[in-house]
Amino acid sequence: MSPGGGLNEHERSLYSRQIRLPGVGESGQLRLKAAKVLIVGAGGLGSPAALYLAAAGVGTIGVADPDKVELTNLHRQILHGFDTLGLPKTVSAAEALSELNPGLILPLHPDGLTAGNAMDLVPRYDLVLDGADNFATRFLASDAAVLAGRPLVHGSVLRSEGQVISLVPGAGCYRCLYPVMPDASQVPTCSEAGVLGAVCGIVGSWMASEAVSLLLGARKASRVLQIDAERGLCRPLALQRDDRCPCCGNTPSIRSISPETYRPVCASPPSSMPDHPLEISVKEAAAALAAPTPPVLIDVREPDEHAICRIPGARLIPMGQVPARLAEIPRDAVVLVHCHHGGRSLRVTQFLRAKGFASVSNVKGGIDAWSREIDAAVPRY
Ligand SMILES: [Zn+2]
Incomplete structure (x- = not known):
């Protein structure tokens, strides 16, 4: 930022094509620069989302991911490459993101988002972007965002279809749609069902676009985007707060983050x-x-x-x-x-x-x- 608190000439030029958008302007660009976004999962969705947020001039991007870069990640997780195979994804992500925005502040959280650190991490950020690959982390991210009063953008993808959920505080949460965490053994994962890298790119880019809208204060209601890459469709659906929601309803049962709530549910007998x-x-x-x-x-x-x-x-x-x-x-x-x-x-x-x-x-x-x-x-x- 220049001494006067505005953008300097370099930043004005760097972001000129974005600043001229009616919903952005110099004040919006400054807002993005001051914004802090927590990326949960630097994988297939977190990769494109984080790259676009960094390129858009978001000033602080925290990366929470406990995994290391593996060969099977590379067809869709475009933050990483052959040169970072075996490195923690947080480190690999930081290398790629700082290339796009050298002034970017990059707090790294190599333990990932856990029940133990969620209420420490989430309140430090203005928005949570959840690209996690498992239900336990998705529910944890949503509950922590509700408890901390932070907006959240969730994304998921399976085969050629994806879903983006943008959640405005007080206007619904992930549990309003999915009250109970499903049994992990009943839900196919990308490793089982397969996923096309470009579909992750579509969904992750939607997530970044939704995140920018939320950061600029342009979004007042929560919504769900259903994306069908094969049919070339994206359907927006309104999401309403459910009065009976266990997290954001009128009489919520979830008032704090308890580790037992987020143990992956995969131990139940498949014969149930x-x-x-x-x-x-x-x-x-x-x-x-x-x-x-x-x-x-x-x-x-x-x-x-x-x-x-x-x-x-x-x-x-x-x-x-x-x-x-x-x-x-x-x-x-x-x-x-x-x-x-x-x-x-x-x-x-x-x-x-x-x-x-x-x-x-x-x-x-x-x-x-x-x-x-x-x-x-x-x-x-
Ligand atoms: Zn809810």
């Missing part, structure tokens, strides 16, 4: 839902639907997709309407959920399980697989 796996194939779905007591089939696509093709008997409840239409989904029946390719319906399945629907399974591959393997009369799109 033997008849209702998280995902089933279209062949298994077809057999179940032909049985004397068929399951309830829910289609979570959009009406324009439903107009193109549908599986007979399926009830249409578009993904964005599911939270408001839970009463239409029976709790005492087996429920199958499908979408176009199986990504959105997997998220709905996880959401419904978190809401206490135990007998819910996702139809893997969606109606596209149904068309290819079960009924060729169903048009593909």
